[in-house]
Amino acid sequence: MNQAILQYLTERHCSSQWRDMLAALGEELAASMDVAGLRAVMWRVGVRFAQRFDTGACATLAELERAIAQIWLDVDWGWASIEDAGGALVIRHYCAPLRAALGDAADDWSPAFLEGAYQHWFHKLGSSETLRVSQSTPIDATGCLEFRFGR
Numbered sequence: 001m002n003q004a005i006l007q008y009l010t011e012r013h014c015s016s017q018w019r020d021m022l023a024a025l026g027e028e029l030a031a032s033m034d035v036a037g038l039r040a041v042m043w044r045v046g047v048r049f050a051q052r053f054d055t056g057a058c059a060t061l062a063e064l065e066r067a068i069a070q071i072w073l074d075v076d077w078g079w080a081s082i083e084d085a086g087g088a089l090v091i092r093h094y095c096a097p098l099r100a101a102l103g104d105a106a107d108d109w110s111p112a113f114l115e116g117a118y119q120h121w122f123h124k125l126g127s128s129e130t131l132r133v134s135q136s137t138p139i140d141a142t143g144c145l146e147f148r149f150g151r
Contacts, residue, residue, distance in 0.1 A: 023102060023103050025102075029041070030105060038108075039109045039112035040112070042110055043116035043119075045113055046115060046116025047117065049113070049117050050117035055068060055121050055124070055125065061089070068082070068118075069081070072093070078093060078096050078144075088150025090147070090149075091149060092144070092145075093145055095142060095144065096111075098114075098143060099139060114147065119133045122149060136148045
């Protein structure tokens, strides 16, 4: 992919009025905490975020996928797909603005925001406490990454 095109699109993931402030916030957080602490904070922020958005009563995986994808689309945070992979669900989140907002240096901890949000929605729908959302791929240059929901 052409690097100039990729940079242009990535910069559009975060409003210019917030980009420098959020990048500075991410730098300050990273200077004050270790990665485990940063992931814990971002996970809790993700839960708080998800509490603001109700998925509704989803009776099927397809309904849940549509509800969650629509939430992300409505707030301009990309979208998601959910696939049953046998012993776990695979959640693919597309075009998250994490890198655009917090910078590349936050790649190790910022995706925990999405983990917390997904964990909250699954818990609200009645999932067992033993089932957890965990990041299974690194975030890529376009803000795409995968999570696994299972044991």
